[in-house]
Amino acid sequence: MSFSFLRASARRTALAAAPRRVAQPSATVKSAFRRFSTPPPAPEAKAGGSSNALLYGAGGAVVLGAIGYWVFASDSGKEAATAAASGIQSGKAKLNITPTKDDYQKVYNKIAELVQDAGDYDDGSYGPVLLRLAWHSSGTYDKETKTGGSNYATMRFQPESLHGANAGLNIARDLMEKVKSEFSWISYGDLWTLAGVAAIQEMAGPKIPWRPGRIDGFAASATPDGRLPDATQGADHLRNIFYRMGFNDQEIVALSGAHALGRCHTDRSGFEGPWTFSPITLTNDYFKLLFDEKWVWKKWSGPKQLEDKKTRSLMMLPTDYVLIQDKSFKKFAKAYANDQDVFFKDFSAAVSRLFELGVPESQWATYEPWTMKTIDEQAEEKK
Ligand code: HEM
Numbered sequence: 001m002s003f004s005f006l007r008a009s010a011r012r013t014a015l016a017a018a019p020r021r022v023a024q025p026s027a028t029v030k031s032a033f034r035r036f037s038t039p040p041p042a043p044e045a046k047a048g049g050s051s052n053a054l055l056y057g058a059g060g061a062v063v064l065g066a067i068g069y070w071v072f073a074s075d076s077g078k079e080a081a082t083a084a085a086s087g088i089q090s091g092k093a094k095l096n097i098t099p100t101k102d103d104y105q106k107v108y109n110k111i112a113e114l115v116q117d118a119g120d121y122d123d124g125s126y127g128p129v130l131l132r133l134a135w136h137s138s139g140t141y142d143k144e145t146k147t148g149g150s151n152y153a154t155m156r157f158q159p160e161s162l163h164g165a166n167a168g169l170n171i172a173r174d175l176m177e178k179v180k181s182e183f184s185w186i187s188y189g190d191l192w193t194l195a196g197v198a199a200i201q202e203m204a205g206p207k208i209p210w211r212p213g214r215i216d217g218f219a220a221s222a223t224p225d226g227r228l229p230d231a232t233q234g235a236d237h238l239r240n241i242f243y244r245m246g247f248n249d250q251e252i253v254a255l256s257g258a259h260a261l262g263r264c265h266t267d268r269s270g271f272e273g274p275w276t277f278s279p280i281t282l283t284n285d286y287f288k289l290l291f292d293e294k295w296v297w298k299k300w301s302g303p304k305q306l307e308d309k310k311t312r313s314l315m316m317l318p319t320d321y322v323l324i325q326d327k328s329f330k331k332f333a334k335a336y337a338n339d340q341d342v343f344f345k346d347f348s349a350a351v352s353r354l355f356e357l358g359v360p361e362s363q364w365a366t367y368e369p370w371t372m373k374t375i376d377e378q379a380e381e382k383k
Contacts, residue, residue, distance in 0.1 A: 099185055101370055104194065104212060107183050108372045111198040114175055125280040126175055127199035128262025133172035134196025134355060135258070136165060137189065140223040141357035143246045148227060149358015152217020153188030165228040168268035189214025193355040194372075200351065201374050203261060205282035206344035209352045209369035214359055231271065231317040232303060235326040238319055245357060247350065253323055253332035254346040255354065260286040264315060270303045273315035284344075287337035289314065290324050 097103070111130070118126045137155050140148030154160050155169065176191055186194075190212045197208040229241045242252045260283055264271035276285040295306040295316055306316040323329045336343035352369065373381075 097185070099212070103183075104186075104190075104370070105372055107179060107186055107191070108194060108198050109375065109378070110179050110182060111176075111195045112202045112375050114178060115199060115202050122263065123274070123279045125203065126172070127203045127280055129168065129172045130175070130195040131199040131258060131261060133169050133176070134193050134199070135255075136169060136228055137192050138354050138357050139229075139241075139245060140227040141245045142223075142227065143244065146358070147221070148223040150189045150193050150355055151214050151358040151360075151363070152221045153192060153214070154217055154219065154222035156188060157219035157222050159225070160222040163225045163228075165225075168265060186212075187214050187216050189216070189359075196351070196355060197372060199261075200282060201372065203280055203282050206348040207371045208348055208355070209371055210355065211364050211366045211369040213364040213366075215363065229319060231269065231319050233319060235322045235329065238322065238329075245354070247354075249328045250332045250346065251350040251353075253329050253336065254343065254350045256320060256323060257284065257286050257336060257343055257347050258282075258351075259317075259320060260284070264305075264317070266302060271305050271315065271317060272300075272302060273305075273307070273313065275314060275316065275320065277314070284336050284340040286320075287323075287333050287343065290316065290320065290333060291337050295321060 115125055115127045115130065118124055122128070133155075134150075137153060138150040140154075140160075141150075142148050148154075155166060156173070160166065161170070161173075172195070173192075176188075176195055179195075180186065180188070180191060183191075193214070194210060194212075197210045200206070200208050227241070227244075229238060238252055239249070242255075247255070259275045260278075260281075261276075262279055263274035266272050276283070276289060278285065289308070293308040293310060293314070296309050298305050298307040298312075298315070304318060306318075306321055308314040323333045336346070
């Protein structure tokens with residue numbers, strides 16, 4: 001049984017009540033204006049990657065206008081007017097196409113190809129670092145102020161691109177530029193979250209329902225430092241951070257299960273090593289290992305982390321270990337250790353929601369999220 005059924009049904013109800021998104025003609029755009037108290041982007045704002053040129057180039061080519069203008073106004077209301085377009089909208093304007101699910105599947109396939117084509121990078125896959133990019137671009141959301149989240153892909157800009165928590169994600173952002181150059185119509189937020197979806201699905205994880213509609217924003221919407229979790233802290237901190245995004249204890253534990261994948265790098269976070277023996281395949285081993293192994297504090301000059309007493313080759317962060325110390329977290333961790341299907345179901349629901357944080361309902365290109373096909377499924381269909 002999934003712990004997320006209550007939330008899932010509540011969400012279905014909310015979605016059913018929400019209007020379907022239809023492309024708005026420019027005449028109706030004015031009524032859709034949304035005001036922000038942030039000042040307009042500073043002209044000297046730097047993008048983290050080559051995306052800068054795409055955003056500001058060609059005499060404001062991003063002011064594609066027809067649909068979906070978003071006004072960033074100062075308090076005085078003197079400055080205003082900058083615009084951005086979602087993939088759907090910019091696809092229409094740039095290429096005279098309306099991207100379909102098949103077009104997004106092509107983007108997915110390109111990402112999947114790059115995930116696997118990692119040579120001797122880490123454990124032979126870019127999947128984990130791409131998932132971390134998608135999560136860090138979404139996990140900045142604050143439900144009170146409705147700022148942050150995946151909508152504007154503000155990690156392209158300094159200082160957000162240089163926040164300590166984002167160290168190393170330039171690798172993932174640069175990799176995604178290869179996809180962006182081929183599919184220029186897709187917004188960065190859609191591209192990065194779709195990369196998270198492809199990473200999970202191609203690393204044997206569950207299907208992650210996903211839909212397009214995020215728009216490219218500006219540096220003025222970048223979030224302050226400190227919104228992402230600090231791995232050296234405990235249960236209170238985890239709750240503060242994830243409750244702020246709108247998640248509950250069960251979802252905190254489910255999302256943490258992503259640490260079955262990838263590894264820590266001393267030159268990025270200061271921590272070192274993988275959590276599991278199969279860091280490029282999603283399993284519930286992270287939870288199993290938390291319970292089954294004896295974890296001891298690693299004796300080294302780096303930040304406080306745990307290692308498994310038996311092999312000393314695996315690690316846990318203090319925020320991972322707290323999942324079996326805190327009573328409420330432990331209940332869910334145990335359920336996920338006992339049953340991978342339960343973990344996959346809850347992980348899928350939580351990640352899907354994570355990747356949608358900060359995106360207004362009216363922006364979605366489709367009412368029902370899509371399920372993208374894995375490379376293996378497509379090969380099977382061709383047989
Ligand atoms: C619960 C709070 C969390 C904390 C404190 C945390 C912290 C960290 C740290 C310190 C690293 C190592 C970064 C490096 O040195 O390269 C890391 C890696 C990673 N995290 Fe988290 N994380 C958290 C939640 C999440 C969530 C919710 C996800 C995804 C849903 C996630 C996905 C990943 C992945 C896939 C990696 C491996 C990246 C790689 O191999 O390059 N983490 N995390």
